Amino acid sequence: MTNSNFPPSDIYIIGVGMTPAGEHWEKSLRELALEAIIQARQEAGEITPGALYVANMLAPVLSRQSHLGALLADFAGMRGIEAVTLEAAGASGGMALRHAVMAIASGLVQSVLVVGVEKFSERVSAEIEAALSTSGDADFEAIHGVTQTALAAMLMRRYQFEYAVPEGAFAGFSVNAHANGAGNPRAMFQRPIKPETYQRAAMLSEPLNMFDAAPLADGAAALMLASGDAIPADSSYPKIRIAGSSAAVDAVALHDRRDPLYFSAVQDSTAEALSQAGLNRDQISLFELHDRYTIYSALALEAAGFAERGQGWKLGQDGNITRKGSLPITTFGGSKARGDTGGANGVYQAAEAVLQLQGRAGEAQVENARFAMIQALGGTGATAVTHILSGSETP
Amino acid sequence: MEVSSHWRVRQQRYALVGEVCPSCEVKIFPPRDVCPECGDEAKTHFQFSGRGEVYSYTTLFDAPQGHEAQLPYTLALVKLEEGPLVTAQLTDVNGTKLEVGMPVEMVTRKLRSDGDRGMLVYGYKFRPRLQAA
Ligand SMILES: [Zn+2]
Numbered sequence: 429m430t431n432s433n434f435p436p437s438d439i440y441i442i443g444v445g446m447t448p449a450g451e452h453w454e455k456s457l458r459e460l461a462l463e464a465i466i467q468a469r470q471e472a473g474e475i476t477p478g479a480l481y482v483a484n485m486l487a488p489v490l491s492r493q494s495h496l497g498a499l500l501a502d503f504a505g506m507r508g509i510e511a512v513t514l515e516a517a518g519a520s521g522g523m524a525l526r527h528a529v530m531a532i533a534s535g536l537v538q539s540v541l542v543v544g545v546e547k548f549s550e551r552v553s554a555e556i557e558a559a560l561s562t563s564g565d566a567d568f569e570a571i572h573g574v575t576q577t578a579l580a581a582m583l584m585r586r587y588q589f590e591y592a593v594p595e596g597a598f599a600g601f602s603v604n605a606h607a608n609g610a611g612n613p614r615a616m617f618q619r620p621i622k623p624e625t626y627q628r629a630a631m632l633s634e635p636l637n638m639f640d641a642a643p644l645a646d647g648a649a650a651l652m653l654a655s656g657d658a659i660p661a662d663s664s665y666p667k668i669r670i671a672g673s674s675a676a677v678d679a680v681a682l683h684d685r686r687d688p689l690y691f692s693a694v695q696d697s698t699a700e701a702l703s704q705a706g707l708n709r710d711q712i713s714l715f716e717l718h719d720r721y722t723i724y725s726a727l728a729l730e731a732a733g734f735a736e737r738g739q740g741w742k743l744g745q746d747g748n749i750t751r752k753g754s755l756p757i758t759t760f761g762g763s764k765a766r767g768d769t770g771g772a773n774g775v776y777q778a779a780e781a782v783l784q785l786q787g788r789a790g791e792a793q794v795e796n797a798r799f800a801m802i803q804a805l806g807g808t809g810a811t812a813v814t815h816i817l818s819g820s821e822t823p
Numbered sequence: 824m825e826v827s828s829h830w831r832v833r834q835q836r837y838a839l840v841g842e843v844c845p846s847c848e849v850k851i852f853p854p855r856d857v858c859p860e861c862g863d864e865a866k867t868h869f870q871f872s873g874r875g876e877v878y879s880y881t882t883l884f885d886a887p888q889g890h891e892a893q894l895p896y897t898l899a900l901v902k903l904e905e906g907p908l909v910t911a912q913l914t915d916v917n918g919t920k921l922e923v924g925m926p927v928e929m930v931t932r933k934l935r936s937d938g939d940r941g942m943l944v945y946g947y948k949f950r951p952r953l954q955a956a
Contacts, residue, residue: 558887567832568853569910571934571944573883573890578898581881586900589879589923633881683900683908684859688878 435704439532440667441817442659443472443652444779448614449645449767451549457491458503461545464650465504468541472652473660478537480504480511483524483544485771489559490550500543510537517563518720520544521649521774522675522804522813528653529673529815538658544775545648556644563807565681579682579808580721581636587689587723588635591738598722599626600744602639605719605758608751609765611791616645616767640722645767649775651782668782671799672701672816680810693812694731694803701801701814709733712816713797714784715755716777718805719762728803729757732814756794759784774804774813785819829944836946839929841907843869850905873929874952875903880913880921889935901927901949915950928952 445467447460455463461482469475480501488494497511516523521544528540548556561570564579587593603623609615621639629637659667676696682688702709709732717728726740734755735743743749749757760766760780769776781800783789789797803814832853834840841852844865849858851865858865880899890896897913913921914932927949934946 553885554888554891557885558889561887565853567828570887571836571946572898572910572912573886573893573896573935574898574910575883575885575887577885578881578883582879582898582900585881585923586879632885633883636881679859681853681910683910684853688900688908 434533436529436533436670436673438656439529439670440654440656440659441651441670441778441782442654442663442667443468443470444782445471445650446614446776446779447648449647449769449776450616452547452646453549457487457493457545457547458500460547460646460648461500461543462504464545464648465500465541465543468650468652471664472654473662473664475539475652475654475658475660476506477509477539477541477652479531479540480506480509481524481528481540481542482511482513483520483542483771483775484513485515485517485520485546485563486559487547489562490556491547515771516811516813517806518718518770518773519804519806519811519813520771521776522802522815523774523811525651525774525778525815526673526675526813529670532653532655539652539654541650541652542775543648543650544769544772546770546772547646548644548770549646568683569681576808577633577636577641580641580723581633583682583688583727583808584636584640584721584723587726590689593741596623596627597741598640598726598744599623600741600749601719601722601725602626602764604744604749605762605764608759608792609761612760612766615761615765616643617761617765636721636723642720642763642768645769647767647769647772647776649769649772649779651775651778665786665788666820668785669818670815671707671818672705672814674700674704675811675813676700677811678809680807682808689727690737691727691731691805691809691812693809694728694805695733697812697814698732698803701816705799705816705818707799707816712755712799712801714759714781714794714800715757716759716762716781716800716802717757718773718803719758719764720768724805724809725757727809728805732803751792751794759789759794760792774802777802777804778815778817781817785817837931839871839873839947841869841871843867850907852903852907852909871903871905875901875927875949877921877923877925877927878902878908879923893935897921899927899949912948913950914948919951926952
């Protein structure tokens with residue numbers, strides 16, 4: 429009902445690139461971006477993109493660098509093309525992909541390079557917290573000393589109160605992410621954790637502990653998109669079709685939501701993307717959701733319609749979300765184990781989903797992956813961007 | 824810039840002044856001039872009582888720049904008795920056992936010292952309220 433968009437048609441991802449996520453003291457923002465761009469361009473074959481869309485959240489604050497479109501296009505040897513930054517807090521990556529799809533669908537460009545890049549390690553923690561809090565409401569949240577972690581903690585406490593969930597209810601998301609990170613050579617954390625490790629973890633902001641929160645990481649990821657007739661003959665891997673693409677917003681401040689425990693932007697964009705793709709939820713092979721905090725995984729699963737309200741945490745408990753389960757999530761470790769790369773997250777999600785659908789996921793591979801849903805969230809779910817990617821359609 | 828941005832919202836922050844929608848009578852805080860329920864213009868001022876209850880809360884041990892001196896501090900989402908939720912710090916809670924649903928009332932306190940010139944920003948916080956017998 430909210431956005432009756434046209435489904436995308438004949439738009440494909442033909443190349444992906446990702447740097448490892450982590451603390452890249454030795455590399456600048458532009459060097460990280462370039463590394464991902466070079467990989468994606470190599471995979472895509474002989475094609476010069478008509479536009480570069482940069483997904484970034486905090487470079488103007490943390491690196492004192494805006495105007496990333498021109499900066500990165502030039503640095504990557506693409507002077508002359510058009511380039512711009514898309515910013516929607518933690519959903520920037522999904523939003524840049526969304527705009528690439530719209531640009532190609534419009535017919536005004538035939539191919540777009542999307543690069544998501546974030547560099548947190550330039551600054552100390554209090555500065556980063558202040559920068560991150562700009563994704564909330566400056567006048568009515570940040571002024572009170574609110575952090576993103578505090579907002580997630582308050583949502584978790586209210587969830588525990590309303591649904592009377594047991595102690596450790598969210599552990600499954602953290603354990604699954606770390607188990608999956610162990611199969612991802614680009615992950616910041618590549619070792620599984622035991623449930624006891626979660627139970628013993630120090631509190632960050634009660635009731636939210638260290639293993640409920642994703643670590644911030646530097647990183648860059650890139651995607652080359654093209655319309656069907658622009659795909660070069662020397663493209664390296666099977667093309668991946670964009671089957672659904674939708675973005676929606678809710679109030680930025682949690683206190684302005686009708687119901688803080690319901691991510692309505694997730695509901696809106698998921699329903700629209702599924703309808704465009706002509707799919708039911710049980711046809712989704714894997715779901716790369718936004719897991720900055722474990723509570724967000726539960727809330728996203730509920731608002732996306734994979735669980736009843738108050739029941740999302742149970743999917744984390746019974747093995748459903750593992751790579752062998754009925755709805756694998758965060759298959760490369762998600763933000764929790766791969767590392768939270770801010771505005772680049774949505775681009776990592778897309779690149780990881782492409783590897784799954786092409787059967788190139790290595791140890792992280794989900795068997796028979798055919799349709800992948802990816803979803804980037806900004807702030808406390810104020811922006812939600814959902815895409816559905818489709819693998820080879822030959823039977 | 825900073826000074827004027829705080830000046831613009833001074834009344835709202837000092838005294839919890841919001842708005843009431845003339846069409847559907849919903850009470851609005853923070854003020855937004857357009858009713859979130861019916862979409863009509865809603866610029867009529869409304870003085871909130873300052874009474875409410877804790878919807879949720881948490882204590883912070885890491886603060887953003889400008890709030891480090893207050894650590895540790897407790898934040899809450901407070902459900903005002905007139906309807907809206909507000910985000911604010913809880914104050915005067917040393918030794919109080921906090922819980923969801925706890926009655927609180929508004930007080931005006933220093934929120935933070937801002938910018939290079941150390942300008943003080945004042946506004947609402949909430950403290951525990953004695954429950955009516
Ligand atoms: Zn109204």
